[in-house]
Amino acid sequence: MKGVHNILVALALLALASSLASAYDPSPLQDFCVALDDIKNGVFVNGKFCKDPKRVTANDFFFSGLNIPGNTGNAVGSNVTTVNVDTLPGLNTLGVSIVRIDFAPYGGLNPPHIHPRGTEVLVVLEGTLLVGFVSSNQDNNRLFTKVLNKGDVFVFPIGMIHFQLNIGKTPAVAFAGLSGQNPGVITIANATFGSDPPINPDVLTKAFMLDKNVVQYLQSKF
Ligand SMILES: *[C@@H]1O[C@H](CO)[C@@H](O)[C@H](O)[C@H]1NC(C)=O
Ligand SMILES: *[C@@H]1O[C@H](CO)[C@@H](O)[C@H](O)[C@H]1NC(C)=O
Numbered sequence: 001m002k003g004v005h006n007i008l009v010a011l012a013l014l015a016l017a018s019s020l021a022s023a024y025d026p027s028p029l030q031d032f033c034v035a036l037d038d039i040k041n042g043v044f045v046n047g048k049f050c051k052d053p054k055r056v057t058a059n060d061f062f063f064s065g066l067n068i069p070g071n072t073g074n075a076v077g078s079n080v081t082t083v084n085v086d087t088l089p090g091l092n093t094l095g096v097s098i099v100r101i102d103f104a105p106y107g108g109l110n111p112p113h114i115h116p117r118g119t120e121v122l123v124v125l126e127g128t129l130l131v132g133f134v135s136s137n138q139d140n141n142r143l144f145t146k147v148l149n150k151g152d153v154f155v156f157p158i159g160m161i162h163f164q165l166n167i168g169k170t171p172a173v174a175f176a177g178l179s180g181q182n183p184g185v186i187t188i189a190n191a192t193f194g195s196d197p198p199i200n201p202d203v204l205t206k207a208f209m210l211d212k213n214v215v216q217y218l219q220s221k222f
Contacts, residue, residue, distance in 0.1 A: 127172025
């Protein structure tokens with residue numbers, strides 16, 4: 001009898017917890033969704049329109065090619081191959097996606113960036129990565145960092161600035177799952193110094209405590 005009672009209490013708590021956990025608007029699935037009064041001019045809903053379930057086939061849930069390394073011959077020496085709802089339509093509404101990240105030897109870098117709509121859990125398949133994320137201002141911008149080898153896993157909580165650097169002498173490969181069908185990426189350097197149109201240099205000069213010439217130089221690089 002006692003056992004049954006405990007189970008009922010546990011179920012009641014669980015029901016309460018899940019109702020509390022869903023007591024807010026659904027998470028946005030794209031950068032913005034401007035409200036529209038007449039649906040005639042509607043283009044996107046929040047996410048994507050759905051295919052008629054009767055016409056769905058196995059191929060809608062299938063993607064091929066994550067065995068192929070991305071070309072790391074670029075300025076940062078890394079390449080992210082993204083499989084999200086745009087390339088794998090079956091991911092729509094499911095809240096997950098996956099990426100492959102290739103790193104050139106001796107310093108290939110996935111530069112500091114944010115996923116505005118997804119936590120990332122990364123596993124190293126080859127090589128050695130220095131990874132880390134920085135917590136929010138409220139937590140005093142603490143750096144959580146680690147050297148990862150083959151088989152090691154690290155999680156980057158949603159919205160935190162994070163990076164991965166190949167500190168090994170060989171190419172490195174990682175895969176990462178993200179808790180969003182379209183988690184998005186904001187590369188910090190590109191977004192701040194390479195925005196279109198450019199941010200007024202006075203803003204960046206003060207914010208980054210730089211000489212204005214340095215700001216203008218950085219803006220010219222992006
Ligand atoms: C990543 O690799 C793919 C495949 O080689 C290539 O098409 C793409 O341009 C590369 N992206 C960058 C940013 O280098
Ligand atoms: C950031 O800007 C650099 C320089 O313009 C460019 O090469 C790189 O592809 C950009 N990165 C992303 C993620 O857009």
